[in-house]
Amino acid sequence: MSTIVFFIFAILAIAAAWGVVTSKNIVHSAFYLALSFAGVAVLYILMNADFLAAVQLLIYTGAVAVMVVFAVMLTLRGDVRESNPENRSWFVGALVAVSVFAMIALVVLTNADWRVLATPWTGGGSAEDMSLLLLSQFMIPFEAAAVLLTVALIGAVILAKGVKESK
Amino acid sequence: METLYNLFETLNNLFLIIAAFIRGLFADPQSVWANLTMDVIGFIIVVVIIVLAALILILLERKVAGWTSQRPGPNRLGPRGWFQTIADALKLIGKEDVTPAGADKLIFKIAPMMIFCIPMMTLAVIPFGKGLAPANLDLGIFYFVAMSSISTVAFLMAGWGSNNKYSLLGGMRAVAQMVSYEIPLLFSLLGVVMITQSFNLGVIVEAQATIPFIVLQPLAFVIFVIAGMAELNRAPFDLVEADQEVVAGPFTEYTGLRWGLFFLGEYGNMTALSALGATVFLGGWQGPAFLPGYVWFFMKVGVFVFFMMWARWTFPRIRIDHLMHLAWKVLLPLAILNILLTGLGIYIYGFVMGG
Numbered sequence: 301m302s303t304i305v306f307f308i309f310a311i312l313a314i315a316a317a318w319g320v321v322t323s324k325n326i327v328h329s330a331f332y333l334a335l336s337f338a339g340v341a342v343l344y345i346l347m348n349a350d351f352l353a354a355v356q357l358l359i360y361t362g363a364v365a366v367m368v369v370f371a372v373m374l375t376l377r378g379d380v381r382e383s384n385p386e387n388r389s390w391f392v393g394a395l396v397a398v399s400v401f402a403m404i405a406l407v408v409l410t411n412a413d414w415r416v417l418a419t420p421w422t423g424g425g426s427a428e429d430m431s432l433l434l435l436s437q438f439m440i441p442f443e444a445a446a447v448l449l450t451v452a453l454i455g456a457v458i459l460a461k462g463v464k465e466s467k
Numbered sequence: 468m469e470t471l472y473n474l475f476e477t478l479n480n481l482f483l484i485i486a487a488f489i490r491g492l493f494a495d496p497q498s499v500w501a502n503l504t505m506d507v508i509g510f511i512i513v514v515v516i517i518v519l520a521a522l523i524l525i526l527l528e529r530k531v532a533g534w535t536s537q538r539p540g541p542n543r544l545g546p547r548g549w550f551q552t553i554a555d556a557l558k559l560i561g562k563e564d565v566t567p568a569g570a571d572k573l574i575f576k577i578a579p580m581m582i583f584c585i586p587m588m589t590l591a592v593i594p595f596g597k598g599l600a601p602a603n604l605d606l607g608i609f610y611f612v613a614m615s616s617i618s619t620v621a622f623l624m625a626g627w628g629s630n631n632k633y634s635l636l637g638g639m640r641a642v643a644q645m646v647s648y649e650i651p652l653l654f655s656l657l658g659v660v661m662i663t664q665s666f667n668l669g670v671i672v673e674a675q676a677t678i679p680f681i682v683l684q685p686l687a688f689v690i691f692v693i694a695g696m697a698e699l700n701r702a703p704f705d706l707v708e709a710d711q712e713v714v715a716g717p718f719t720e721y722t723g724l725r726w727g728l729f730f731l732g733e734y735g736n737m738t739a740l741s742a743l744g745a746t747v748f749l750g751g752w753q754g755p756a757f758l759p760g761y762v763w764f765f766m767k768v769g770v771f772v773f774f775m776m777w778a779r780w781t782f783p784r785i786r787i788d789h790l791m792h793l794a795w796k797v798l799l800p801l802a803i804l805n806i807l808l809t810g811l812g813i814y815i816y817g818f819v820m821g822g
Contacts, residue, residue, distance in 0.1 A: 301499075327627060331574065334620050350606050354613040362616030362649075366642050369623055373639075426605060427666060 306346055313339030326372050334365035351427045479759040482599055509601030513590045521734040525552045528776050535780040562723035567630060570720065575628035579721065579728035581621035586735030588614045593742045594669050596752045596761035607668035608660060611743055612653050615698065618736065619645045622700075622707065625717035625729075637716020640787070641707040645698055647794040652694035654802035655687040658809040659747050668743075672751035679750035686805045688748045690798050695740045696775055697794070699733065703782035706790065741771035 316339060319332035337360040344353035408414045434442045477484070486505065493501040526541070526549065533540025541548035566575060592607045594600040604610050619642055626638015660666060662683065663674045671680075681688045697704040708716035718729050745751060745767035752760030785793070 325571075327571075328574075331620070331624065338617075350604075351609070354606055354609045358609075358613040358616050362613070362619055363646055366619050366623055366646065369627070370639070370642065373627075373635075427609070 302346055306343065309339045309342040309346075313343065327369060330365060330369040330372055333368060334361050337361045337365060351430050475756070475759075479597070481759070482596065482761070506601075509591070510587075513587055513601055516590065517586055517731070517735040517738065520738040521731045522552050522556070524734045524737065524772060525555070525730070527772070528779075531773065531776040532780050535777065556727070559724055559727040564725060565720075565722045567720050569630040571628040571630060573628075574624045575720075576725075578621050578625035578628055578717075579725045579732070581624065582618060582732035583728045583735065585614060585618045585621070586732065586739045589739040590735075590742060592668055593739070593746055594672055594751060595742075595764055596759065598669075599752075599761060600669055603669055604667070606666045608656055608666045608671075608743075608747070610666075611668075611739075612649070612656070615736070615739070616645075616649055618732075622717055625721070629717065629720035631720055633713040633715075634717050634719050637707050637713045637719070640713070641700060641717065644700065644704065644706060644790060644794075647791060648694045648697040648704075648798075651690050651794060651798035651802045652698060654799070654806060655690040655694065656747060657802075658684045658687045658805050661806070661809050661813060668746050668751075671747055672753060675750040675753050679748065679753070681748045684748065684805070684809070686801060686808075688744075690802050690805070691744060691748065692774070694794075694798060695744065696778065697790070699737055699740060699775075701733075701737070701775060702779040703785050704790065705784060706787055709784060737772060737775065738768065741768045741775070744771050 313336050316332045316336035320329045320336065323329050323332060337356060341353040341356040341361070344350075344356060486508075489504065489508070490497075490501050493504075495501065529551070530540045541551040544550045544554055566572060589611050591602045592600060592604050592610055594603075622641035622645070623638045626634045626636075626641065629635070659671060659680050662680070663671050665671065674680075700707040706712075708718060713719075718726055721729060742764075745764060749767045749771070751767070752764040754760070754763035
């Protein structure tokens with residue numbers, strides 16, 4: 301049962317990702333991106349990470365994809381239908397993508413902690429387990445990420461407001 | 468007295484008895500097929516609830532509008548005009564379905580379907596009575612908020628796909644408003660989650676057996692109602708479809724049943740949000756034992772909905788800079804303050820009780 305669901309949504313996510321890189325209209329690309337995020341969220345549920353799936357929907361589909369569309373619309377010039385001309389140097393792009401994928405795969409496969417478990421993971425992944433880990437073992441990275449986001453927020457406000465020019 | 472009590476118990480557990488009966492028809496009551504059948508039945512019930520709610524709420528909205536502006540409202544068709552909505556729905560079905568020539572066809576057509584799908588998904592986690600949640604998720608509240616955040620994408624798709632500058636402006640407004648108000652909405656619910664230590668809506672209702680959370684979290688409730696009305700894009704926060712400014716916003720180019728889907732979606736979302744408010748703050752299906760739990764639940768939802776309609780026809784539309792000011796500089800700090808006070812309260816309570 302879950303294998304069928306996995307293949308449906310994995311194919312959906314990959315097809316949507318294909319749509320992101322190939323569609324001529326950049327707004328379509330952004331909407332395909334949202335679809336791809338939603339497909340990945342279902343894969344998280346199949347891995348018993350419900351909390352991560354809900355966060356994926358809330359942050360990535362609901363906010364990040366929308367912000368991408370926003371940025372695209374605000375910076376758009378000329379005709380929308382030709383806004384995302386297929387890049388001539390797709391070969392280089394594919395090369396970069398494949399090497400990044402190979403690098404990540406290498407790291408995951410060589411690190412024993414990250415391998416696929418022999419028996420399916422049943423416990424953990426709920427909100428309670430996540431928060432316990434975040435506030436104990438991973439306290440410092442969590443706080444560092446929070447500080448980084450605050451800095452980004454303040455920077456965005458300053459950029460939007462404009463700094464007073466010194467006389 | 469004994470028979471009366473038995474009758475009441477039967478009424479209270481009516482749907483559970485029916486569910487157990489349907490499960491009993493299978494050879495193995497806990498098999499995959501029995502679960503699948505119950506899920507399909509739950510889905511159908513949610514859809515029926517949404518459609519019925521839309522039919523009733525549209526009439527109620529017009530009656531409330533009449534009541535606030537001291538006129539009778541629709542009163543021609545049927546007794547006291549009760550059949551008006553059915554006539555309106557038939558009229559919408561009969562209208563021509565126009566897709567503008569310059570529209571982005573696929574996006575234009577998917578957007579209303581998405582908007583109508585979202586209340587179906589969110590209402591699935593609401594416990595309509597004792598043990599009557601169609602899907603009893605551990606992440607109940609969080610799932611609800613995550614799902615309703617997708618409607619932003621749908622509004623943007625409608626605004627973009629119409630290829631009309633007013634629609635696009637409306638869609639942009641929808642995004643700015645909904646992304647901003649999502650944050651205080653989520654934060655206002657956190658206080659309750661801190662007290663119950665659970666996202667599960669069933670557990671939250673059980674925790675309110677003695678006292679509803681509106682008493683413990685009055686500030687959070689006020690923030691929830693304001694941010695909820697803004698999330699639904701209803702007046703006084705209806706900048707998305709402000710007709711003097713952007714015609715009808717993202718809905719301008721839609722006709723017939725597609726426009727009807729937006730309308731259904733709006734009332735469905737309103738029902739879902741009221742159900743969430745009634746569950747989290749008003750005690751859900753808990754209530755004095757002379758009525759069954761689901762009756763209490765729907766009465767509380769009705770009170771919530773009526774309050775939203777009353778506010779809609781009482782207050783004028785808010786200006787867009789005031790809107791953003793309210794979200795980021797008033798509601799968000801208040802919500803964070805509420806979280807802080809709740810944390811302090813829990814700590815002091817534990818200290819006093821010797822925990």
